[in-house]
Amino acid sequence: MQARRVARSALLAVAASVIVLAQPDPADPTPLVDKHYNYPDGIPYQVDYDTAAIRGPQVGYNICNSTTQNQQSMCQTSFVNHIDVSDFCLWAPPKPNSTIGQTEAEEVAWCTKPGHGTRLIPDSALRGVQVLKTPDYIQIAGFIDQSQINMTPDDYGGELDPHGADLRGNPLGGLMYSNAFPGSNGNNDSYQQIIDWTNFMGANAFCIKVCDPAKNTGPALCQNIYDRLGCAYNAPNRAKNGTFEVCDADNMSPPGVYVSGGATMTYFQPPESLGPITTVPYTPEAPSSSNCVTYTSAALYTGLPKSSHPAVRPGGGGASAPITKSGSASAPIATTSDSAATATGISMTAGFLGVLFAMAFLS
Ligand SMILES: *[C@@H]1O[C@H](CO)[C@@H](O)[C@H](O)[C@H]1NC(C)=O
Ligand SMILES: *[C@@H]1O[C@H](CO)[C@@H](O)[C@H](O)[C@H]1NC(C)=O
Ligand SMILES: *[C@@H]1O[C@H](CO)[C@@H](O)[C@H](O)[C@H]1NC(C)=O
Ligand SMILES: *[C@@H]1O[C@H](CO)[C@@H](O)[C@H](O)[C@H]1NC(C)=O
Numbered sequence: 001m002q003a004r005r006v007a008r009s010a011l012l013a014v015a016a017s018v019i020v021l022a023q024p025d026p027a028d029p030t031p032l033v034d035k036h037y038n039y040p041d042g043i044p045y046q047v048d049y050d051t052a053a054i055r056g057p058q059v060g061y062n063i064c065n066s067t068t069q070n071q072q073s074m075c076q077t078s079f080v081n082h083i084d085v086s087d088f089c090l091w092a093p094p095k096p097n098s099t100i101g102q103t104e105a106e107e108v109a110w111c112t113k114p115g116h117g118t119r120l121i122p123d124s125a126l127r128g129v130q131v132l133k134t135p136d137y138i139q140i141a142g143f144i145d146q147s148q149i150n151m152t153p154d155d156y157g158g159e160l161d162p163h164g165a166d167l168r169g170n171p172l173g174g175l176m177y178s179n180a181f182p183g184s185n186g187n188n189d190s191y192q193q194i195i196d197w198t199n200f201m202g203a204n205a206f207c208i209k210v211c212d213p214a215k216n217t218g219p220a221l222c223q224n225i226y227d228r229l230g231c232a233y234n235a236p237n238r239a240k241n242g243t244f245e246v247c248d249a250d251n252m253s254p255p256g257v258y259v260s261g262g263a264t265m266t267y268f269q270p271p272e273s274l275g276p277i278t279t280v281p282y283t284p285e286a287p288s289s290s291n292c293v294t295y296t297s298a299a300l301y302t303g304l305p306k307s308s309h310p311a312v313r314p315g316g317g318g319a320s321a322p323i324t325k326s327g328s329a330s331a332p333i334a335t336t337s338d339s340a341a342t343a344t345g346i347s348m349t350a351g352f353l354g355v356l357f358a359m360a361f362l363s
Contacts, residue, residue, distance in 0.1 A: 024167050025053045031167035032174075037062075039177045039191035043077065048173030055166060058173035059094065059106045064117025071305065075118040076173055078109040080138055080194070080210045082180030085131045085246050086300035087113045088140050090121070090206055091160040091171060091199050092149035100157040100201050107160055107171040110149050114303050122148045122307035126297060127204075130239035132249040132289060136217045138180050139249075141207035141237040148307055157202015159227040159234075162195070181212040196222035200231050207235035220254035226269050228277055229255070236286040244300055247292040258282035 024031060028050030037043045040063075048058035060074030068075050074094060081087040091107035093100070100107070109118040112126070121144070129142035147153045162169045162176070176194040183190040196211040196218030211218035226234055234255050256267045260282065267281055 022163065022165055022167055025050055025055075027053050028168065032162045032164075032169035032172075033167075033195055036193055036195075037175070039077075039193065043175070046173055047175060048168055050168065053166070053168070055105050055168065055172060058171075060108050060171070060173070062173065062175055064109075066117065068117040069114060071119050073108065073117065073119045075109050075116070076107075076171055077116070077175045077177065078118075079111065079116055080140065080176070080178050080180065080197075080208060082133075082138065082178070085133070085138075085140075086129075086295075087111070088208065089116065089118060090144075090149065090201060090208060091174065092146070092151060092201060094150065096150045097147075097152050098150055099152055099155040100160070101155075104158065104160060104164075104170040105168075105172045107174065109174075112301050112304065119149075120304050121301075123301065123304035124307040125149060126244075126301060128239055128241040129244050129297075129300075130237050131246040132237060132287070133180075133247070134249045134251045134287065136215045136251050137209050137211045137221050138178070139207065139209040139235050139237060141205075141231055141235055141239040142244075143205050143239065143241045145307075146201070146204050151201065153204075155202055157200065159224070160199045160201065161224040161227075162197065163224045176210060178210050180210070181214060183214075198222050198224055198234060200234060202230075205231065205239075207231035207237065209235050217251070217254075220257075221251060223255045226255045228269055228272075229280065233280070233284050236284040238286050238289070243294060244297050245292045245294045247289040249289040250287040252287045253284070255284075258284075 028048060032047070035047050037047070043062050045061050045063050046058045047062050051057040058076065060076040061068075062075075062077045064073065064075035064077050078089040078091065079087065080089070089109040089111035092110045093103040094106055094108045095103075109116065110121045111118045112121055114120060125145045125148035127143040127145060129140060132139045132141075146155065146157075151157070160170045160174070162174065164170045164172075176197045177191045178194050179191050181192060183192050192213055194210045195213050197209060199208040200206060209222055211222035223234070231237070236252055256269075258265055258267065258281070265281070270277060
């Protein structure tokens with residue numbers, strides 16, 4: 001679905017918008033999810049060739065290389081890689097002080113590693129990250145000083161995904177690749193295009209999930225119809241502000257699917273025309289995780305440009321990784337008041353950030 005701009009006041013206001021059914025753009029009727037290209041040689045300069053469409057032309061490009069590796073890059077080819085789990089990109093605005101809602105069609109890739117021809121996330125912006133490697137997807141959730149990636153500090157953000165009302169994607173023409181999954185040749189270092197992915201940005205937090213294209217679970221696990229429910233429902237996790245960790249985990253229950261009284265139920269997000277979402281019949285739980293390894297941010301994220309903001313390195317910096325290894329299966333990681341991912345639904349008794357993490361997208 002489309003990313004939506006969510007202001008704090010919108011939590012109380014009754015949204016007046018109409019329901020927009022997904023309709024292909026007549027000028028470029030091929031949905032973005034059906035445009036498949038081998039990386040890197042098969043990728044065209046721009047995958048969205050609709051220059052006369054209502055939402056305008058694609059603002060950036062998909063061929064990205066050393067000449068586009070700079071902080072003005074308009075690269076719209078993104079990655080979540082496994083060789084090094086600290087190698088991923090987030091979608092964020094090309095111009096300073098923007099909201100996701102105003103710029104959802106235009107977001108560009110901001111990455112943690114040079115080499116993809118994109119912008120780089122400044123070195124003190126990431127403040128806590130949890131990577132979950134599950135059988136069917138890879139998920140990265142955490143905390144970020146979003147002003148350092150051109151977002152207004154108070155933007156509650158929204159969802160980016162390869163769908164959108166006109167099926168051209170948000171951003172338009174945005175592509176996602178990964179070398180994290182074994183390809184058809186069993187070589188897990190080859191890049192594959194990710195068809196099912198989702199990325200929520202806002203409230204100084206984020207989550208991005210890429211589903212294995214070889215599994216048939218992508219449409220369910222990387223679902224895009226719960227765009228008002230945020231990371232807590234779409235990407236349950238135990239990310240903690242100040243902690244950088246990589247874990248193995250089970251698959252989550254698909255967003256919207258829950259068990260009540262022994263019966264498996266599916267919740268659907270109501271249309272915006274019905275006003276704010278005030279209750280959801282279930283509270284999502286992060287899947288069991290194991291083999292968590294904790295790092296310092298300095299050890300994970302090397303080669304990044306200096307932030308123009310004062311460096312904040314919660315958890316301390318400088319030591320080489322890993323600093324701890326914890327780990328029995330499903331050991332719940334301590335729940336602290338600043339734990340985004342432990343967001344337990346929309347309960348007001350949840351930690352402050354947890355509430356934001358969930359509430360941010362309830363408009
Ligand atoms: C590098 O990327 C730019 C922008 O997409 C493109 O114009 C240029 O042809 C690329 N260069 C090479 C050598 O592929
Ligand atoms: C950012 O945008 C807001 C709202 O448009 C404006 O009030 C504020 O002055 C801007 N801040 C900067 C640093 O440009
Ligand atoms: C895939 O990657 C894992 C982890 O990096 C490695 O242990 C494994 O040997 C790789 N498998 C193949 C077939 O390359
Ligand atoms: C994360 O921690 C840093 C440093 O303590 C703090 O400045 C920032 O506001 C926190 N982020 C969130 C989203 O709570």
